[in-house]
Amino acid sequence: MNKQIIIRQTQVGQWFGYAGGAGLMAALVGFIAQSGLTEFVGIALTIGLIGLFFWAALAPADFRAFVSGRQMRYSTGAVFGTLLLLGVVALTYVILQRAVITLDMTEGQRFSLSTETRAVLNRVVYPMRITGFYSPRLLSQREIDDQFFRLYEVETDGLITREYIDPEQQPALAQRYSVTFDGEIFLSYVNADGSTDFSTTTRVPISESQERDMTGAIARQLISGTLTVYFERSHGERDPLDSTQEGMSGINGGIQESGLITQPFDLQQVASVGGDLPTDASAFILARPLTDFSDSEIAVIDRYLKRGGALFIMSDVLFNADAFLRQDGKFNQFLWNNYGLRALDAAIVDPVSSQDTPLDIVSAAVYTDSAIAARLDSGDTPTLFRLARAVEISSNPPANTPNGRIVLSSPQSYGETNLKQLGETNTYAFDPEDIQGPLTSVAWAYNQKTGAKILLVGDSDFATNGQVLTGGNSILFTDGVAWLTGYGDQINYAPQAYRTGLPLMFVTGQTLDAIAFVTVILMPGLVLLTGFIVWTRRIRA
C-alpha cells in the first residue's frame, strides 16, 4: 500500500472522512446507550455529517471510491462503506421513528381515535398520566399498547403523558399503585411538580375494547370529584361501610372507584331543623330505610327533587307496621301523586322465573329502552332479587313526567298480599286478593321540567355485598346510579372502533372438512404434482 504519492488535499479529505465515520458511530452508540436523541448524539451526528461533507468536498474521487466500494485494494474501504451505510440506515430509522408515521390498516381502526374519543380528550385541561406496569416479558404487548396510548398523547398535545414501570424492578411503586397483574394500566392526574397525584389514581379496565377502556377511564377522571352521592342513614338503612354479606361496602367502593364521592346524610336531623340536601347532591340513595318518612322529611325530599334531584329508592318487603314506603303511607302517596310511581304491599311469587324458591325472583323480562336497562339483557345477565316487592307505575302519570318499567316477573307470577302470613309462617298461595302477574319490580320516573329522576327498586339485597355480583345486579345498580347522576351522559359514548366488531365465524362441519381437504391435501398435492412433472421432464432431457 504505497501512499506517498497521494496529494495532501486528499489526505486531509480522508482524515475528515475518518472523523465523519467516527462521529456517526459515536452518534449511533450514543443513541443506543442513552436511548434517545440526546445532546451528545446531536453533536456526534453533526461532526459526522460535517466530516463526511468535507471528505466529499476535498477528496471527491476518494469519497466516490469509498461509497461505491471501487477502491478494492483497501479492505478498509469496504468496512468503512459498510459502517457508512449502517450510519445512514440507523439515522433514517431514528428519524422515521421520531416522526411516527403510521398507517392503521385494521378494519376497526384499532390504532386510530374515534371522534367520540377526541371529543372527550378536548375536555382534558389538566395533565394526566397513563401509567403502565409491564415486566420485560410483556415487551411486545407494551409496544402494541404504547402505540395506542401514544395517540392520546399526540391528540392532547402532551397533556396526557405515558410512563412505563417494570413492577419487578420497582416493587415499592407497584405496591403504591396496588398492581395486581403484569400489564396493568392506571390513570392519574399529574401534580404541578410532575409527580403523580395518587389520590386520583384509578385502574383502567382491560377488555377487548381498548379505546372504550381508556377513553372511559379518562372521562371518569374528568368528572371525578364533581359528583357526590348521599346515602340516607337515619332510618336503619343498610350500611355502605359494612363489609359483611349484608352490607353495601362493595357498591360504595365501586361508586368511589368510578370517581364519584359518597357521603352519609342524616335526613331525620336535617328535616328537624328544616334543612335541605346539599347542593352538590347528584343523587340521594335510600338503601332500604326500615321506617317510613315523616312529613318534614318528605318535604326535604320534595324540595330536593324539585330542584332536579335524583332519588334511588330500594324498598324491601317489610313486615312491621310502620314499614318504609307502605302502600298507604305518605311517602308512597307522594311518589304516586307527583311521579306516577309507587310500591305495593305485595311480595312477588314467581313459580316460573325464579331460582331456589319461587320467592327468589329472576328477571323474566327487561325493558331495555331506558339508559338504565340498556345493558341488562335478561338472557345473559338476569337480575336476582331475593324476596322482591312489587311496584307499580301509573298509566296516567303527572304532566311532563314519563315513567317506565324495567324488570318484570313472568305472567305466571303473582303478588302475595298476605304479608303477615308470609312473614310469620313463610307460606304463600295464590288467592283472589293477590295480584295477577306479570309484576314490575323496578321502575323509573323522570320529570322533564325539573329534571327530577326517581329509580324505584322493589328489593335491596341485590346491592349487598352478598348479591351484587350475581347476574345483572351490579349492572342495574351502576347503570341506575349513572342515569340518576348524569354520569352516564358524560362517559357513555360509543367508540366507532367497536361499533362494528368482526363477526364470529359460523361454519358447518362439512365446510370445515372441505376446507381441510383443499388446504391440506389438494393444494400441497398439486404443488407436488407440478414438481414431479417438472422433474420427470428434466430427467428425460
Next chain:
Amino acid sequence: MIDVQNLSKTYGTFAAVDRLSFKAEAGEVVGLLGPNGAGKTTTMRMLTGFMPPSAGSARIAGYDILNDSLEVRRRVGYLPERVPVYPDMTVQGYIQFWANLRGVRDARRQTERVLESVHLLERRKTLIRNLSKGMRQRLGLAQALVHDPPVVILDEPTIGIDPQQVIEVRQSVRALGEKHTVLFSTHILSEAEQVCDRVIIINHGRILAQGTPATLRQQLQPGDHLYVQISGASSAAGQRLLAEIEGVQQVQPQGIGFHVRAAVRANLRGDIAQRVVQAGYQLEELRPVAMTLEDIFLDLLGREEGA
C-alpha cells in the same frame, strides 16, 4: 492485444507469479507452458479480472485490467481450468445465459452459431449433467466464444478428456487463431508445439523462455546432439570411447546406439568418425538429433532445479 508488464502475485512471501512480462499480438495463439503450479492459472485469473495482481499491470485490448476491469471483461472469453457449469441447465440455456450476461445482441442466434461450431447444436435441449466430459469441455469453449471476444483465454482446455476429443479441441483452438487472440495454457509440450504460434515457458512464476516453437528449439538447443551407432565394440567400451572425444559432455545409451551431447565446435562429427575407425570399430550411423520442445523443456526445468 495482451500486454503484460511485470505482473506479480504474491501470497505472503510466496510468489505465485513473479514479474511476468509478455505480449500477444492480435490473431496470435500464445501458449503458456509450464508444470502444475507454475503460475499459469494465477496469471490467467489476473488477466480476466478474477483476482488482482500484487504488483505490475496488464492491458488487454488497450484497457488496464484493474482500472477498466469491466471493459477488459467485455473483451475476454474465458474458460477456467475446471469447466464451470450449472448441471441443471440445458446446453442452450447455459450458453444463452452467458450470452445475455455479456450483453450479446441477438443472443439466441449467436448461441446457435457457437453451438454449431462446437458440434453441440443437436444436444441443445440436453441437461448439462448428462453431458460427457468432452462435451462439457466444448460447452465451456462455446461459453467463452459466444460473445465473439477479441481475446480468448483458455486454461488447460485439454485436460482430462479422451485423446480423440483432445485432437478436436486442439483443432478448435488452432482455428480460433484466425479471428481471436488466444492465450492458452498447457503443461503438455507437444500440444503447445502443435497449437501455438508462440510459446512462453514459465516455472515458479517466472518466464524461462519464449518464442515460436522453432526458434525456441533453435535458441535453446545448447550444443550438438548426435546419434551414434557403433558396431564391433561393447556398450561400455563404446561409451568410454565417445566420452573421451574433445567437447563431448554426455553420452547416454539410446537403443542400440548412443545419444551424444557435445559443445558446439568445428569438425566434431569428423573427429567422432575418425576415433571410431581408429579404435577399430565400425561407424554404422552418425546423425544429428532434432530435439523436441519436450526435451528442451525438461532440460530447462532440470537446469533450473539444479541452479
Next chain:
Amino acid sequence: MNGTWVVFRREVGQYFASPIAYLIAAALLLVTGLYFNADLTFSVGTKPAEPALIPLLLSFAMVFCAPLLTMRLLAEERREGTLELLLTAPVSDGAIVLGKFLSAWFYYTILLALTFIYQIILVSITQPDMGHTMAAYIGIWLYGGATLAVGILFSAITENQIVAAFLSIALLFILWMGELIGQIITNLELAEVVRQLTLIGHFTSSFAVGLIRAEDIAYYAGITALMLFIAIRVVESNRWR
C-alpha cells in the same frame, strides 16, 4: 441493470426447474394448511379469524426457510467454480448479488401468494379483517426479504452450503429471539433496545397487529440493504484480496 435481470432470470428458472423448490412449497403449504385448519376449527363460533395467523407462523418458519432458500445461491457458485466465470463476466458484483437476492425474494413472494388461498377461503365463509391481514402480509414480505438477505450474506461468506445454512439459521434465530428477550434480560430499557434491533421486534407489535409504521419499513429495508451491501463487498473481495 441488465446483469441483474439476467442473473435474476436464471435463478428464478433454477428455482422452478428444481424439484426441491416444489418440495419446499408443498411442505410449507402443508404446515400452513394444518395451522390454518387448526385455528379455523378453534375459532368457529368463539372468535373472529386471527388476521395475522399465517404471517406470524412464517415469521418463525423463515428462520429455517430463508437459509434453505438462499444457501446455495453463492456458496454453490463458489464451490462449482462458476463464480469465477460470473466474476469475469462484464457485470458488476452488485448485479450478481442483487439478481440472486431478487430471485430468492421472488420465489418467496410466490410462496406467500400461495398462502393467500386461506384468506380467500376466509372471505368466502366470513368477514375477515382484510386490512389487518394485508398489513401483516406486507410486513412478513419485508421481513422475509431481510431474512433472505441474511441468508445471501452467509452464502457469500462460505463455500459450504451446510455451513452457510447453519450460520444463517443461528443468526436469524438470535434475531428472532427478540420476542423472548425480556425473559433473558431483566433490565427493561436494555431489553427494549435489544428488541428494537431484532427482526421480530419490528413485526409482532406493528405489522402483525395491522399497523404499518415507517420505521419498521426503514428497518427491514435497511437490514436488507446492509446485508446485501456486505455480501457484495464479500464477493468483491475476491478481486482485491
